Amino acid sequence: MLKLCGNGVKSTLPLYFRYCLPYSTSTTERASHCMEIYLVNSLGFSREEAASASTKVRHFKSTEAANSVINFFKRAGLDKAQIKNLITLVPKLLNCKVDKTLKPKIRIFQDLGLSNIEVVDLIAGNPTVLTRGLDTHIAPSIKLLKSILGTDETVVKVFKRSPWLLSCNLPKRMQPNVVLLQSYGLSSERIQNLVVQRPRFLAQDSKWIEGVLARVEEKLRIPRDASMFLSGVYLVSSLSEKSLESKYQVFKSFGWTESEVTTMVSKLPFSLKLSEATISSRLNFFMNELDYEPGYLASHPRILMYSLEKRVLPRNSVLQALKERKLIKTKTSLYVVVGLKESQFFTEFVLPYKDELPQIYESYINNKTGIC
Known part of the structure; x- marks a missing residue:
């Protein structure tokens, strides 16, 4: 040898x-x-x-x-x-060295509750973890996650979803950010959800995160104690200031006021995740073709999130055909209709009229396009 x-x-x-x-x-x-x-x-x-x-x-x-x-x-x-x-x-x-270096690292994951197969998957997903110091890196990171998440099972869940986490020095990278979020009044439960759902966010530089939090309050006008604050954090952390401002301008080009855009964002921050072209096409349909007012759309922003081609247009065509033939006796809004599950919409608005208005049924079944 x-x-x-x-x-x-x-x-x-x-x-x-x-x-x-x-x-x-x-x-x-x-x-x-x-x-x-x-x-x-x-x-x-x-x-x-x-x-x-x-x-x-x-x-x-x-x-x-x-x-x-x-x-x-x-x-x-x-x-x-x-x-x-x-x-x-x-x-x-x-x-x-197998006995001194590799075995202890495998053992700590097994002690955490990972099966042999899961340990293999963890290593295969992040080989560099085996080069990290056990006492200086791996064990402190696991200890920190346990203190935040509470249970070994949740820590394992996080590692399975994000094996790269073990390549970070979590006490150095994540702990200051957890303290920062606590200073903003975020509860332990919300911080836990953030670690599970968006661990990469908490591994960022603290100054960058502090800037994101400030923009959510100052630009989006979402207070830190609001239920949508974290959604605002996710939005701002994924968009540049230029992109965010460009999307605001699209709404304003359709006559929206700053206050109306703020109302919409406070209710559903992810409405600004849509591309500028998508926002424009949906506003054009609802405002120019259906005469919806900015105030209504701002108060019901979820309607803007549905696909025009796959959901809104087919359902609107069915709804209008039924209204024209006076087959709907109760006042039913498009907002309610597009929010229904597919099975529920089909059962309530399509299937009952299969024999009476077969063209509605056939058109919706075939391609979900307009009604003749």
């Missing part, structure tokens, strides 16, 4: 190592060359892949150590393709 130490190669080298190493090369070059050959022969790397991987490792310690690592991964449940992927992404894993 290959063993590098000091100034050269000590050996009981396999034959293919003994005859492939030019003695004129440096120790580092010989180690890199040996690693290339090892990767080709043990894990099926191409020469190009092996050469690329070997450049990421300063010293290749020994084939014995590398074999120990590969065998450990096999026993853990990783197949050859997964092991190859791990080593491709993090070649220095081959130099890790």
Whole structure:
């Protein structure tokens, strides 16, 4: 087996190592060359892949150590393709000490409640976790998440959804942001939901997050104690100030006041996630074709979120046809109709008129386009 130490190669080298190493090369070059050959022969790397991987490792310690690592991964449940992927992404894993470095990290995840299969998935999804310090990085991060989320089960849920989290120093990155949100009056439950649903947000720089929180209050006019505050946070964190302002201007171009846009956003911040073209086309339909007023749309913003082609136009055509034929005795608004589940709408507004008005039924069934 290959063993590098000091100034050269000590050996009981396999034959293919003994005859492939030019003695004129440096120790580092010989180690890199040996690693290339090892990767080709043990894990099926191409020469190009092996050469690329070997450049990421300063010293290749020994084939014995590398074999120990590969065998450990096999026993853990990783197949050859997964092991190859791990080593491709993090070649220095081959130099890790199994008992001292790898086993304790696997054990901490198992103690958390992850099954062997789930541990394999976690490692495959984020190989760099095995290069992080157990006591300096992994254990403190798990401890922090437990303190926020309360249960091991929820921590596991977060890791499954976002395995990259273990690559972050959470006490350094996340804890200050949790304190910041607490200072804004967010409850433990809302912070927990944020960690589960949007952990990447809490891994951002604290100054950036503070700017997002300020924009939600100042631009969107959503107070920090409002139920929609976090939705506003999600919106602002995903849009630039320029994009946000451009969308405001689209509404204003249709005659909306700043106050009406603010009313809409306070009720449904994600109405501003629509593209400018989509906002324009939907406002054109509701305001110019159906004569809806800005005040009504601002108070009922959900109607703007439904697809015109797939939902609003087909249902509006059915509703108008039924009203024209005086088949609807109660006053029914388009807002109520488009909000119904598909099965409910079909049962209440299409199916009962299958025989009386077959054209309504056929048109809706075939393509959900306008009624003749």
